[in-house]
Amino acid sequence: MSEKFDVPFQSNVVPTILELGSTLQFKCHKGISCFNACCRNADITLTPYDIIRLKQHLGKSSTEFLKEHTVPFQMDQDGLPGVKLRTDNDGACLFMTDEGCSVYKDRPTACRYYPLGNMIRLDTGAKTEHVDYVLIKEDHCKGHEEDRKLTVQEYLIEQETAQYDEMNREWQQLMLMKRSGGPSVGKPPEATLQMYFMCSFDMERFRRFVLSDNFKATYDLEDSLYEVLAKEDVSLMQFGTRLMKQVFFGLRTIPEKNGVWEKRMDERQEVWEARRQAEIQRQQRTEDERYSGDD
Ligand code: SF4
Numbered sequence: 657m658s659e660k661f662d663v664p665f666q667s668n669v670v671p672t673i674l675e676l677g678s679t680l681q682f683k684c685h686k687g688i689s690c691f692n693a694c695c696r697n698a699d700i701t702l703t704p705y706d707i708i709r710l711k712q713h714l715g716k717s718s719t720e721f722l723k724e725h726t727v728p729f730q731m732d733q734d735g736l737p738g739v740k741l742r743t744d745n746d747g748a749c750l751f752m753t754d755e756g757c758s759v760y761k762d763r764p765t766a767c768r769y770y771p772l773g774n775m776i777r778l779d780t781g782a783k784t785e786h787v788d789y790v791l792i793k794e795d796h797c798k799g800h801e802e803d804r805k806l807t808v809q810e811y812l813i814e815q816e817t818a819q820y821d822e823m824n825r826e827w828q829q830l831m832l833m834k835r836s837g838g839p840s841v842g843k844p845p846e847a848t849l850q851m852y853f854m855c856s857f858d859m860e861r862f863r864r865f866v867l868s869d870n871f872k873a874t875y876d877l878e879d880s881l882y883e884v885l886a887k888e889d890v891s892l893m894q895f896g897t898r899l900m901k902q903v904f905f906g907l908r909t910i911p912e913k914n915g916v917w918e919k920r921m922d923e924r925q926e927v928w929e930a931r932r933q934a935e936i937q938r939q940q941r942t943e944d945e946r947y948s949g950d951d
């Protein structure tokens with residue numbers, strides 16, 4: 657098995673694979689002829705941490721931010737929801753100004769990386785993921801013609817990606833597990849997809865969910881953890897990713913109250929058995945149709 661995590665932007669250009677020590681020739685600066693060209697045609701997928709940084713920058717709740725500044729899209733064939741930055745009708749990022757990016761200090765991961773992207777993969781038998789870097793060369797970007805050479809590592813330090821990488825890692829692992837199939841069975845139900853969206857992107861709504869009596873009756877958490885989750889977005893985001901590992905894959909990442917786990921597993925067995933029976937019946941129908949066509 658070798659699975660990749662998405663490059664955090666879309667492009668028709670075939671990327672070159674690089675390592676941290678590889679050299680690239682690139683410089684972006686305000687005086688360059690293509691200044692803002694990339695932001696005029698922005699296709700930026702946001703990570704949960706990107707949303708926290710941007711909504712804090714704008715002084716908005718994540719619910720408001722999602723409504724005003726993002727558009728939803730499907731990240732995979734199972735309908736896993738993702739979000740992209742909203743653009744104007746011509747495709748320009750709403751944060752672009754004549755002076756450049758108006759949220760530069762808190763710009764998203766994909767904007768920091770460009771013209772690089774990262775692809776995470778888990779090789780068969782490996783315990784940890786491997787990160788490949790890709791260089792995207794697009795005609796409109798003249799930064800590749802500038803006379804400056806540096807390593808991928810130096811470029812990432814310059815763009816201050818380290819904190820974003822650390823904060824994105826666990827969520828990227830979740831995406832990787834989802835793509836690899838994991839121990840889950842079939843397409844997640846709609847309610848699970850909605851829960852994933854809330855746990856990943858909408859911290860205010862997720863916080864209300866976590867602090868509800870229903871949640872507290874199900875999960876066995878220390879009061880001190882509830883206090884942290886009540887006020888810290890990043891801790892809540894990390895907790896959300898752990899919770900989704902439990903919901904998607906049945907990993908016991910969050911302790912549950914006595915008997916709840918066993919009851920849930922019993923219910924899952926019933927769901928899995930029902931799906932198995934439905935699949936057998938579907939195959940049987942296909943066979944019957946084939947034989948009736950032979951008559
Ligand atoms: S967030 Fe900033 S850097 Fe990213 S596309 Fe928008 S204007 Fe450009």
Ligand code: SF4
Pocket residue numbers: 683684685688690691692693694695770771796797798799800
């Ligand atoms: S050099 Fe590339 S990244 Fe910089 S403004 Fe121009 S198009 Fe954008």
